[in-house]
Amino acid sequence: MLKSYYNNKLLEAGCDEVGRGCIAGPVVAASIIFPKEYKNDSIKDSKKISHKKRKEIEIEIKKHAISWSIGEIGVDQIDKENILNASFSAMHLALDKLEVRPEFIIVDGNRFRRYENIDHECIIKGDSKYLSIAAASILAKNYRDELMTNFSKKYSQYEWEKNFGYPTKSHRDGIKKYGVTDLHRKSFKLL
Numbered sequence: 001m002l003k004s005y006y007n008n009k010l011l012e013a014g015c016d017e018v019g020r021g022c023i024a025g026p027v028v029a030a031s032i033i034f035p036k037e038y039k040n041d042s043i044k045d046s047k048k049i050s051h052k053k054r055k056e057i058e059i060e061i062k063k064h065a066i067s068w069s070i071g072e073i074g075v076d077q078i079d080k081e082n083i084l085n086a087s088f089s090a091m092h093l094a095l096d097k098l099e100v101r102p103e104f105i106i107v108d109g110n111r112f113r114r115y116e117n118i119d120h121e122c123i124i125k126g127d128s129k130y131l132s133i134a135a136a137s138i139l140a141k142n143y144r145d146e147l148m149t150n151f152s153k154k155y156s157q158y159e160w161e162k163n164f165g166y167p168t169k170s171h172r173d174g175i176k177k178y179g180v181t182d183l184h185r186k187s188f189k190l191l
Contacts, residue, residue: 002043002131005036006106006121011066013102014132015091015112018046018140020083022165023188024158024181025148026072027083029090030139031098031105032132033066040064045127046137051145054138061135068135069097070143079187088113094136108133155181 005012017029042057049057062068071093078086091107095115105118108126126133145164152160158174158181165171165183167190175190184190 001039001041002134003129004034004039004131006123006130007104008036010103011100012104012106012132013067013095013098014106014108014126014130014134014136015094016108016127016133016136016140017087017090018137018144019165020087021167022185023167023171023190024075024160024165024184025144025151026074027078027086027090028073028140028144028147029071029087029094030068030136030143031071031091031094031102032061032068032135032139033098033100033102034064034132034135035066038064038131040131043131043134043138045134046141048128049138054142057135057138058142061139065135067098067100068139069094069099070139071095071097072143072147075183075185078185082187083185084111085113091115106130106133108137151183155183 013031013033015031019027071090073086073090105120127137148160148164157178159170163171
């Protein structure tokens with residue numbers, strides 16, 4: 001069972017992002033604040049849950065969260081400020097959109113750019129340790145996967161409905177044959 005919180009005295013938001021390793025599409029982050037007493041055994045790292053199960057869990061997350069939000073940073077900004085900073089920007093955007101202001105932030109990973117004057121803690125593999133970070137990973141992944149599936153309708157030759165913008169063989173074969181789109185990250189090694 002994942003831990004409900006890192007700091008038991010403050011209203012805590014968990015943050016995670018998806019899409020850093022992709023060569024196409026935005027980077028997406030989510031932020032979630034749960035009640036301290038909230039528990040849910042179904043919530044775990046999004047990479048360890050099937051698509052169908054993630055969609056079911058998303059309903060539960062949104063129903064029980066005090067507040068939740070999504071932040072999305074597009075390809076132009078990724079290319080301009082680099083993927084690490086764009087990831088931080090996506091998390092900041094998600095935090096901006098929360099209806100309730102957190103007093104403390106926990107973030108998946110080992111680096112984060114300070115948000116306003118709120119203290120934070122970076123937690124390596126946080127999505128497999130803390131409920132709010134795991135829930136954020138689920139919301140962000142569901143949102144981004146749906147986005148890339150929709151983009152795939154226009155750009156079917158890259159199979160984004162299967163690879164979601166990650167650099168798979170079929171995606172790179174599509175680039176070799178058809179070139180790049182406006183959704184490809186030009187600052188990345190595409191081939």
